[in-house]
Ligand code: SF4
Ligand code: SF4
C-alpha cells in the first residue's frame with residue numbers, strides 16, 4: 001500500500017508517513033499541490049503585474065485581441081523582469097538579514113556576557129580582521145570581535161565604496177562586474193534600489209532591471225551570505241567532518257524529540273547548549289523520558305550537523321511528515337521555509353510548534369521570542385516547554401526505520417585539510433587548493449558540480465537531487481551540496497564511505513585516497529558562499545577566471561526566492577547553472593533568452609533549464625568537457 | 634440556446650471565469666459580495682490526468698440529471714434549455730450530481746449549475762476570460 005506513494009517522493013521513510021497522513025485525514029503539501037491544479041498560467045509565465053493599483057494587469061499572448069501591454073504601457077519583458085527582480089531582492093534580503101543577525105550575535109559575544117555567545121574560532125576572527133584592515137594590536141579577542149562585527153554591520157548601509165568581500169574574487173571577475181556596473185556596494189542599498197527601480201513608471205528596460213537585480217544578488221553571495229558564513233564560523237566554529245545519521249528514523253521513542261527547523265545558527269546553537277543542561281535532562285527524566293534528542297531540519301539542521309554532528313531529520317518536504325510521526329514533542333522554528341501548514345498538522349498531534357522570531361509568527365503556534373541578548377536563558381525556556389510536553393504523547397506514533405549514515409562538515413578549511421593529508425608536504429605548499437587543481441588537471445576528476453536548493457512538488461521529491469548526483473559522480477565529477485539537496489544526498493547514502501561504488505574510477509580513487517565521500521556536504525544555503533570562495537581560490541591558483549573552470553551549479557528542485565538570488569549571483573560569478581524548474585519568466589521570450597543565452601557573453605555563466613536529471617547531467621558533463629578543452633587539460 | 638465553447642489550448646488556468654461567475658450570481662454583483670453571500674461558481678476549470686478540463690452544464694438534449702432525480706425537482710427550460718431547480722421538491726440527495734457526465738453540478742445545499750447568466754443577459758465567464766478560451770455561440 002505504501003508503495004502507492006512512490007509517485008510523490010523517492011524516499012521510503014516518506015511513503016509510510018504519507019499513508020499515515022491519508023489514514024488520519026491530515027493534509028500535506030502533496031494534497032495541497034494537487035488541489036492547486038491547474039496553476040495560473042499568467043503567474044507561471046511571470047505575466048501578471050500588481051505593482052500598482054491601476055492593475056492587476058495581465059499580458060495575454062495566446063489570443064490576438066488580448067492586451068499586450070499593462071495599463072501603464074509596461075510590456076511582457078518589463079513585467080516579467082520586474083517580477084523576477086523583486087523576487088531576487090526578497091531572496092537576497094532573507095540571506096542578508098540572516099547575515100546581519102549573525103553579526104549582531106558576534107557583537108553580543110563581544111559586549112554582552114549575558115548573551116552566552118563566545119568566539120569559538122579566534123584564528124578566523126583575527127584573519128578576517130587583518131583582511132579588513134582592522135588593527136588587532138593590543139586588542140583582546142572581544143575587542144577585535146566587536147570591531148569585526150561593527151565593520152560587518154556597516155556593510156549593509158555604508159554610503160560609499162563597495163563590499164569588502166568583493167576583493168576575494170579573481171581580478172578578471174571584478175573587472176567584468178565593474179564593466180557591467182554590478183559591483184555590490186552596500187547590501188541594503190542594492191536591495192532597495194531594486195524595489196525602487198521596479199516601482200511603477202521607473203525602469204522599463206529588462207536588461208537594466210537585471211543589472212540592478214544582479215547587483216542585489218551579488219550583495220547576497222559576496223555580501224550577506226558570506227558574512228553569515230564567515231561570522232558563524234568565528235562564533236560557532238569552522239565545520240569539520242563528522243559522521244552523522246539522517247532521515248526521519250532519527251527520532252527516538254523513549255526520548256524527548258525536539259526538532260529545530262529554520263535557518264539561523266544563533267538559535268540552534270543556543271538550543272544545543274540548553275538540551276545539554278543537566279537540569280533540563282533531569283526534568284526530561286522526571287517526565288519519563290530517557291533524555292533529550294535534538295534533531296535538525298532544513299538549513300538550521302545543516303548548520304548544527306556540520307558543527308556538532310546533530311542528526312539531520314529531514315528536508316523541506318518532510319517537515320509535516322516529521323510531526324505526523326507523532327513522536328515530535330516540539331518543533332522549534334525561526335525564519336524561512338517554515339510552512340504555515342505546520343500549525344494545523346501540529347494540532348492533530350501533541351506536538352508544540354514554537355515560533356521564536358519576531359519576523360515569523362504563525363497563527364496557532366506558541367510564540368516564545370528568542371532573545372539574543374540572553375540567548376541561553378531564552379533557549380532553556382523553549383527547551384523546558386518541549387520537555388514538559390513529553391507526557392502528552394498520544395498513541396499514534398510511527399517512527400520509520402529508515403535512516404542513513406554519512407559524513408558532513410566539509411568547509412573549505414576541511415576540504416583543504418583532507419587534501420593536504422595526501423599531498424607530499426616536501427614538494428607541495430600545504431593549505432592550498434593545489435591538490436584539487438592537480439586532480440582536475442590530470443583528469444582523474446573531470447570537474448566539480450554543486451547541487452543545491454529546495455524541494456518542489458513539480459519534481460519528484462529528492463529524485464531531482466539524487467539522480468543528478470549519481471549520474472555526475474558516475475562520470476568522475478565531484479559533487480558538493482548544501483541545503484535540502486544535502487539531505488537528499490545523505491539519505492540516499494551518497495555521503496557514506498560505501499558511496500565510492502557509485503563513482504567512476506577516477507573519483508573512486510580520489511575518494512579512497514583522500515578519505516572523502518564523492519558528495520561533499522558544504523552546509524546550509526548561505527554556505528554557498530563557501531562554494532564561491534572555493535571556486536575563486538581554484539581559479540586564482542590556476543590563473544584563470546571562475547568562468548573558465550570545469551565546474552557547474554544545479555538546483556534541481558528549487559522553489560524559493562532565495563534560490564533565485566543564489567542562481568543569479570552564481571551565474572554572475574561565471575558559473576553555468578542548471579535549473580530543474582523553470583523560473584516564472586517564460587512569458588517574456590527576450591528575458592528568457594537573456595537569462596539562458598545572452599548573459600553568457602557578459603558573465604561567462606548562464607542558466608539552463610532541464611527537468612530530466614539524466615539529461616541535465618549530460619548537459620553539465622558536456623559543459624565541463626568543453627571547459628577542459630579550452631583549458632587544454 | 635446559448636452554447637459555450639471551451640478552447641483548451643487557450644486556457645491558462647487562471648480561474649478568472651470562476652470568480653466572474655460567482656460574482657455574477659451575488660446580489661452585490663461583486664467578488665466581495667459573492668464571498669460574503671456564500672455564492673459559488675457554476676463552472677470549474679480543473680485538471681484531469683494533467684489536462685485542462687471544463688466542468689460546466691452542456692444543456693443536454695436528454696439530461697441525465699433530470700432522469701436521475703427521484704422527486705422530479707429538475708426541469709429543462711424550453712426556450713433557453715437551462716436546468717431549473719424546484720427548491721420545494723429538491724431533497725438535496727445529490728443523485729443529479731452523480732448522474733451528470735460532465736461533473737457540471739455542485740450540490741451547494743441545492744444543485745447548482747450554469748444558468749448561462751440568464752439574469753445578466755450574457756454569460757459572464759466568457760466575457761471575463763482574458764484569453765478568450767471561452768466563447769459564446771448562439772444556436
Ligand atoms: S505597474 Fe503598470 S502593468 Fe503593473 S499593475 Fe500598474 S499599470 Fe498594470
Ligand atoms: S478565465 Fe479563461 S483562461 Fe482563465 S481559467 Fe477560465 S477559461 Fe481558462
Ligand code: SF4
Pocket residue numbers: 689690691692693696697698699716732733734735736737738746
Ligand atoms: S447538469 Fe449535467 S446532465 Fe444535467 S443538463 Fe447539465 S450537463 Fe447535462
Ligand code: SF4
Pocket residue numbers: 653654655657674675676689746747748749750751755756757758759
Ligand atoms: S454562463 Fe454564467 S452561470 Fe454559466 S458558468 Fe458562465 S458565468 Fe456561470
